[in-house]
Amino acid sequence: MKFPQPHTLEQIATIISAEYVGASDFPVLGMNEIHVVTPGDIVFVDHPKYYDKALNSAATIILINKKVDCPEGKALLISDDPFRDFNKLTRYFRPFEKATSLVAASAKIGEGTVVQPNVFVGNNVKIGKNCIIHANVSLYDNTVIGDNVIIHSGTVLGGDAFYYKKRPEGFDKLLSGGRVVIRDDVEIGANCTIDKGVTGDTTIGKGTKLDNLIQVGHDTVIGEKCLIASQTGIAGAVIIEDEVTVWGQVGMRSGITVKKGGVMMGQAGITKSTKENTIYSGNPAMESRAKLKELALLRQLPKLIENLKS
Numbered sequence: 001m002k003f004p005q006p007h008t009l010e011q012i013a014t015i016i017s018a019e020y021v022g023a024s025d026f027p028v029l030g031m032n033e034i035h036v037v038t039p040g041d042i043v044f045v046d047h048p049k050y051y052d053k054a055l056n057s058a059a060t061i062i063l064i065n066k067k068v069d070c071p072e073g074k075a076l077l078i079s080d081d082p083f084r085d086f087n088k089l090t091r092y093f094r095p096f097e098k099a100t101s102l103v104a105a106s107a108k109i110g111e112g113t114v115v116q117p118n119v120f121v122g123n124n125v126k127i128g129k130n131c132i133i134h135a136n137v138s139l140y141d142n143t144v145i146g147d148n149v150i151i152h153s154g155t156v157l158g159g160d161a162f163y164y165k166k167r168p169e170g171f172d173k174l175l176s177g178g179r180v181v182i183r184d185d186v187e188i189g190a191n192c193t194i195d196k197g198v199t200g201d202t203t204i205g206k207g208t209k210l211d212n213l214i215q216v217g218h219d220t221v222i223g224e225k226c227l228i229a230s231q232t233g234i235a236g237a238v239i240i241e242d243e244v245t246v247w248g249q250v251g252m253r254s255g256i257t258v259k260k261g262g263v264m265m266g267q268a269g270i271t272k273s274t275k276e277n278t279i280y281s282g283n284p285a286m287e288s289r290a291k292l293k294e295l296a297l298l299r300q301l302p303k304l305i306e307n308l309k310s
Contacts, residue, residue: 001177001199002030003093009061009075012042015092016085021067022075028061031089033219035237035255036200042089044082083165087175090199094177097123097141110147122158128184140196146184152212154191157182161198161218161236174198176218183207189214189230205242217254229266241276251283263288 009026013019029040034050037043037059044063045054054062055071062070063077063085070076079085103109103121110129115121120138127133128147137151140158151157157180164171178197182188182204189212196202197219204210205224214228217236222228228246235254240246244258247266252258256270261277264270269283279288286294 001032001090001094003028006040009077012061012089013077016077016079016088018063018085019067019078020076021070021078022061026061026075030199031086031093032059032199033197033237034059036197036219042077042086044086046082083172083174090175090177099123104141116153134190140180142179142196143182144179145182146186146206148185149182150187151182152188152190152192155188156193157188158196159193161195163198163218163236178202178219180204183224186210192216195236211248223260 007028008024009020009022009028010024012028027040028042031042034043034054034057037057039058039060041059042061042063043054043057043059045051046065051068060074061077062074063079063082065079065082067078099122104123104125106123107121107125109115109127112130113127115133116135118136119133122139122141124141125139125143127145130147131145131149133151134153136153138156143158160176161174163174176196176198178199179201180194180196181201183206185207186204188210191212192210192214194202194216195218200219202216202219203221205222207224208222208226210228211230213230215233217234219236220234220238222240223242225242226240226244229248231249232246234252237255238252239257241258241260243260244262246264249267250264250270252270257273258270259274259276262274263279265279265281265288267283268281268285270280271284274280280286281288282291
């Protein structure tokens with residue numbers, strides 16, 4: 001998430017009541033999770049295991065719970081609870097705005113687009129030309145939809161990320177200030193849920209088609225011309241490259257990359273990044289040809305055991 005205008009390190013420290021290390025006028029341009037940070041961004045870290053990763057990331061401002069040596073060209077914000085203060089910044093720069101109508105006054109809807117009854121179009125939503133948004137779709141604030149997009153009934157774009165920190169008193173939610181971005185010529189089936197990014201964008205690429213009952217987690221990026229069948233569950237921060245086919249009831253864990261041209265067979269459990277133009281099956285998934293050989297060998301076990309007995 002980029003801020004509406006550049007801020008200084010001192011200004012940000014004042015917002016969250018934190019100590020800082022660096023020049024008071026050090027530029028702060030936005031805030032992001034570690035996998036999408038760019039120079040000028042704030043990233044937070046609250047565990048020593050991840051200090052080096054945060055300090056050596058592209059982020060130039062580190063919100064951290066311990067004073068450490070500051071790398072050259074970077075600045076620190078010292079907080080006793082970086083998770084809490086990251087949420088403070090999200091509230092400050094992307095506050096919740098209540099709806100006052102089914103279609104917000106700030107929404108922009110392109111020429112030729114049809115919005116059916118009972119569709120909710122939130123604040124600052126942008127819908128392109130010649131789209132069809134079927135009844136009872138919910139488009140949360142800041143969602144961006146391209147041209148020639150079809151979204152079927154009951155789908156929700158822009159729900160919060162499923163992201164919590166366990167505390168003694170219960171679970172503390174990491175607030176979501178990102179967006180959902182749908183490119184041109186996408187079709188999304190009925191009763192799908194696509195969560196917005198924590199600070200960045202969850203993106204569906206041009207020409208991709210989603211079946212009914214699909215969950216897409218926060219900050220996931222799906223490429224162009226993909227086909228994804230019903231009841232697929234995709235966790236947060238997954239990258240699916242172009243022209244991937246995903247059959248029904250596939251599950252994908254967070255943080256993996258599904259390479260271009262791959263085929264994920266029905267009910268596959270994708271726990272690791274995949275190879276290009278390769279078919280995967282099983283749970284945990286493996287290359288389909290190897291999986292079939294494994295199953296064929298397993299079917300021979302009873303015969304082998306009988307032979308050993310005799």
